[in-house]
Amino acid sequence: MGFVATFDPVSEHERTRAALAAAIPRLARLLREVPDLDAASGVPRWSVGDVGAHLTSVYLAYGSVVSPDAADTAVDWGSVLPSGDLPFVERITAMNDASVAVVDGEGRARLGDLIAERGETFLRITGNLAPDAPVAAPWYGPGPTLTVAVVTGLMLGESLVHGLDMARGAGLPWSIGGDEASLVIGQSMPTMMSLALDTAKARGVRVAFDLVVEGGPRLAVVVDDGAMTVTRDAPPRAYDCRLTVDPAAFLLVSFRRTPIWKAVALGRMRAGGRRPWLAMRLGRLVATP
Known part of the structure; x- marks a missing residue:
């Protein structure tokens, strides 16, 4: 197995953009082929149409924060953002429902x-x-600032995973390649894992993980x-655990689309x-809506 020891952020960002550009028409085609938008999806409380609506809103939201003045990406955040100082999971859950x-x-x-146009x-x-251009992400709270690279990686991850959610509900094929997944992990997870940390569960915890992605990035967590x-x-x-x-x-x-025990049993973790x-x-330390 090969492990990437160093990476070029500009080159990796361009590859992530190319992967997103390839995923967008796949998603558009999938949605046009769905026989029943009201069918249950891979997200327990959402239909296939709900997942598609969420994803088109995600595309609109990220476009809006990158270019707030663009007419085709304008969002009235005051009418969408949850009120109050909510914990990470509750805040994202509320935003997902609104989307x-x-x-x-x-x-x-x-x-x-819509997927094709907004993508x-x-x-x-x-x-x-x-x-590394900074991008605000108001749905995560008033503090976090992301980068264009992180946002692009997040959009690719949302596209791949929600594509699978819709395909599962529609009974249609959908694949996630190792190279695509590696780009999501390398571009977005170093930022998002820290942001999504359950601070209450992590209080008093001191542990170092060596996260080795086959053919992809290596992360010190x-x-x-x-x-x-x-x-x-x-x-x-020195690390306590290598994954x-x-x-x-x-x-x-x-x-949370595959149980960890299954990935372990199949030798994939x-x-x-x-x-x-x-x-x-x-x-258990990283919160997920």
Whole structure:
């Protein structure tokens, strides 16, 4: 197995853009082929149409924060953002519910077209931006600032995973390649794992994970008394647990689409190091809506 020791952020960002550009027409075609938008999806409380509506709203939201003045991406955030200082999971859950309601009946009739239009708009307005250009993400709260690279990785991850959710409900094929999944992990997870840390569960915890993605990035995930840092290509250090993972399997486990026991049983996630039993703890420390 090959492991990437170093990475070029500009090159990797361009590959992520190319992967997103390839995923968008796949999603549009999938939505146009869905026989019943009201069928149950891979998300327990959402129909296939609900997932499609959510995804088109995600595309619109990220385009809006990258280019707030663009007419085709404008969003009235005051009417959408949840009020109050909610914990991460509750805040994102509220935003997800709101995102489904944003798309009306007319929009649902043309979800494939909306996906194509909004995906192409995002790629267009980010085409000349540097990977490290800052981007606000108000749905995560008033503090976090992401980058164009992180946002692009997030959009690719949402596209791949929600494509699977819709395909499962519609009985249609959908694949997630290892290279695509590796790009999502490398571009978005170093930021999002730290942001989604369950600080209450992490209080008093001190543990270091060596997360090795087969054919992809290598991440040092360090939890230190309620805080988490995730670093790519970290200098050598002692780790408590090493996790060697297949990229697509790790992506689906991270999004709670595949149970970790199944990935382990299939040999797609393996734990080692001084304290391999700590591997199960990582997933419990990172909150997921």
